[in-house]
Amino acid sequence: MNVRITAVVLAAGVAASTALGEFIPFLTVVGEEFTLPPATVGWLSSAITVVAAAACLPLGLWLDPRPLRGIFMAALAVLGAAGSMAAVTGDAVMLAALRLAQAAGYAVVMIAGPGLLARLLTGRARRGALALWGLCIPAGLALANTAGALAAAAGWRATIAGVGALTMGVAALASTLPRDAAPTVSPGSAPADVQRFRPAPAGTPKAAVAALAAGFAMIATVGVCVVTVLPAFLTTELRLPGSTAGLLAAVVAAASVPGSLAAGAALRAGTAPGRLIGAALLMVPAGAGTFLPVPAPAPVAAALVALCAAAVLGLNGLAVSAVFAALPAVAGARTAWAIGAVTQAGSLGTFLGPPLYVRLADTGSWSTAFAVTAALVAAGVACAKTAQARGIDSGDRSALRRDAGERD
Numbered sequence: 001m002n003v004r005i006t007a008v009v010l011a012a013g014v015a016a017s018t019a020l021g022e023f024i025p026f027l028t029v030v031g032e033e034f035t036l037p038p039a040t041v042g043w044l045s046s047a048i049t050v051v052a053a054a055a056c057l058p059l060g061l062w063l064d065p066r067p068l069r070g071i072f073m074a075a076l077a078v079l080g081a082a083g084s085m086a087a088v089t090g091d092a093v094m095l096a097a098l099r100l101a102q103a104a105g106y107a108v109v110m111i112a113g114p115g116l117l118a119r120l121l122t123g124r125a126r127r128g129a130l131a132l133w134g135l136c137i138p139a140g141l142a143l144a145n146t147a148g149a150l151a152a153a154a155g156w157r158a159t160i161a162g163v164g165a166l167t168m169g170v171a172a173l174a175s176t177l178p179r180d181a182a183p184t185v186s187p188g189s190a191p192a193d194v195q196r197f198r199p200a201p202a203g204t205p206k207a208a209v210a211a212l213a214a215g216f217a218m219i220a221t222v223g224v225c226v227v228t229v230l231p232a233f234l235t236t237e238l239r240l241p242g243s244t245a246g247l248l249a250a251v252v253a254a255a256s257v258p259g260s261l262a263a264g265a266a267l268r269a270g271t272a273p274g275r276l277i278g279a280a281l282l283m284v285p286a287g288a289g290t291f292l293p294v295p296a297p298a299p300v301a302a303a304l305v306a307l308c309a310a311a312v313l314g315l316n317g318l319a320v321s322a323v324f325a326a327l328p329a330v331a332g333a334r335t336a337w338a339i340g341a342v343t344q345a346g347s348l349g350t351f352l353g354p355p356l357y358v359r360l361a362d363t364g365s366w367s368t369a370f371a372v373t374a375a376l377v378a379a380g381v382a383c384a385k386t387a388q389a390r391g392i393d394s395g396d397r398s399a400l401r402r403d404a405g406e407r408d
Helices: 002-019 024-033 039-063 067-084 092-120 123-133 136-150 156-174 206-236 243-255 257-269 274-290 298-330 336-362 366-394 398-407
Strands: none
Touching: 002 067, 002 092, 002 136, 002 206, 002 336, 024 039, 024 092, 024 136, 024 156, 039 092, 039 336, 067 156, 092 123, 092 336, 123 257, 136 156, 136 243, 136 257, 136 366, 156 298, 156 336, 206 243, 206 274, 206 298, 206 366, 243 257, 243 298, 257 274, 257 298, 274 298, 274 366, 298 366, 336 366, 366 398
16 A cells, blocks of 8 residues: 555656656747747746745645545546646747646645645555655656757657646545545644644644755755756866767756655665765865866866765765655654755746756856855755754654555
């Protein structure tokens, strides 16, 4: 049962993340077909990230006192239906409206998915499944790029229709999930319909969740930004051809997936999430190998840079997954709003971070890029570790120990 629940929810996360990146391989083609300027097409592609950066926390607050399974299924259906309709529309305004509908569905899936895992699973199975949730976005983006490459001859409409059909199929699978129950309200606290409108649920360590969200945002931002500027570093500093630099960047980006898988295995084996979060500090020396000059011939230097960048992404996947696994200990039973806070902070960081790194790349300030990377990693780990300590300190230690000792 645990494996089936995990597989269905993770499949939904991958399908939603594929929709997130489905336009990336076709930005030029879509712009030409609808006679849109590049900036407009770029916003069309990133609309999902913008909505997530603005709406996930309020959505989490709204979802927290409600059963999640039905909403999860509906969000997947909206995401898939809007994608399928986008594949046949010939109007740019309608395309934008459908993309916004996809953005709303995506945001709900990104909160309700890990929320369901937290409610339907317990113990090490829950921590392992939440850790694996961290691989959904990189796996979905990789799938979107692969589908775009394989279906290039068929065109962007065929690819987006395929992603829509995949998402609708996963929505059908979600109907097989067990029903979840909303968290009960403790005696003496405000009624559920009043709590919905509070900044955070009663009895929840709000400061700890805020610190965890800030830490997640900084750590996740580093991974996205390294992949963003790596091709520029390889081409300007090491004189690699653009095609080679792009291929290396794609391989590096995929390194976050084994990082998430390693986190899931370690957590199921009993490793504390805090240890995996602390391992993210190794991103600092790996970042030095990525951005600082390497006294070696260009081919050797390029290989070392790619290896160090892959280490950054692998450790990033490890830490991001550990943050999701730590959520129940930090936020208690009411995880939906905490997931919303973490997701919104991460989306905001990955939306704002790349322009800063791109600006540094344009000016050739690679040593500054490393300094920013080191600062973000150190501050992110400090925030996440502090959050974990505060969450445990404010919670029921005996319950946490029982949860840690549970086996599948």
